[in-house]
Amino acid sequence: MNIIEAKNITLIRDNKKVLEDVSFDVGKGEFVAIIGPNGAGKTTLVKIMTGLLKPSRGEIKISGVEPDNFISKRRGAVGYLPQKAIVNWNMPLKVLDVVLIEKLSPFSFFRKYSKEDVERAEYWLEVFGIKGKMNTYIKDLSGGEQQRVSLARCMFNEPEILILDEPNTAVDAVYNVKIYETLRKLCDNRDITVIMVTHDIGAVTMYVDKVMCLNIKLHCHSSPSTIDYSDMLKKVYGENVNMVIHGERCDSCVFGAKNDRNTY
Template sequence: MAPLVEVKEVSFKYGHLQVLERVSLTIEPGDFLAIIGPNGSGKSTLIKIILGLLEPTEGEVFLFGQDLRHFHDWYRLGYVPQKAAHMIDPVFPLTVEEAVSLGLLSRKRFPRLIGRADRPAIKKALETVEMAPHGERRISELSGGQQQRVLIARAIVSAPDILFLDEPTAGVDARGQDRFYGLLNQLNQKGLTIVMVTHDISVVSRFVTKVACLNRRLYFHGSHEEFCSSPRIRELIAGEDHIIVHRH
């Protein structure tokens, strides 16, 4: 199968600050890829470039074989940005179903109205993340873990081919994180390609199939097994107190 994403020799600068330097990688159908690296290593920047939110200083990106500059089928990509749950207004009376319905707008043309015909897709997305019983609740009333599940539902309601998540468990307790990663694993097992920026090194061992280690440059990109057996593993993840490298 052709790659879903091809990043070719991509570099990026914020002013004079070099954030990414000649990064190349591919994302294949069915991957569960973890992008890891220290703070400021360019992980979030790389995701934003792939999603067309930032323009690379140099290099090219191809989505589904098409040059990013000419790509328009954005419904094929789902995205949960960093600290997305923190953006929820505790006062605005947005229900869970209404929040999920916003994910359908990328498939619609002007005037982009949500109607009765969209309800099955919204219901299916909520059932997938086990949040269907909470559809009428205000999203601000939910726990951090529940809010993250709703954000996943919003990202997958348009039936994307690939889901990007940037530090998705920030602010979620340990129990909520375990359930959240279990949900991502189920989605991946059903065929959804997942790309996740994470500092949680333990998740690398439990669920992902591939790892990309980034620190301005791409120092490693390969299978989980290759990552675990790499003699440079501690050099690649400098500063971590411990690294779990076996699946449980």
């Protein structure tokens, strides 16, 4: 069953096509990676999926309705991690407060959370390996730790669709793999649909169901095993690109590591 269907999306800005005739669909419970060079339109496309931008032409539906309609009817059903931070990491807040930010009073930092909320926040902090820092001030976190806290915050409402715009730029290679494994399990065990923009083409292909290669136009939208990478990379990134794609056989590299101990 498709949860997202997009037909001929074109977005024009300053008389320039930022996206052109982009059509795709995403099945419920799928893990999809969106890749492409800087300026390819990836952030623009995910903003269209979250209803923050409207296409100039074409249409996009989530469960049969426009994204803003879907989101307003089912509050919390879409978790979105934008590329640019929405949290001011210098605020006098602790990690737990960020995960529970919706529960904070708008006029003060007075914190009084229910036991259930705290337990749910702790659960998601644990899933992203950052529970040990739940009482740390957010200004004292590293960039990668901030990204892991943001992922826990996105999962707090247990959304049906998780849209992540470069969630792992500051995350180290070992934890990167753990994030991919975690997202894979969320798809497999909870039927959550995950759409992730990333520049980490080499590793992510091991974990996702589909790769969307975007550079204004959608150059491919298929299972990673069916993609001709050298052809696709030349089309999307230009001629002088050579890339190592990691796979199951990379026993000695970190991307071949498997951790099947936890279920989420």
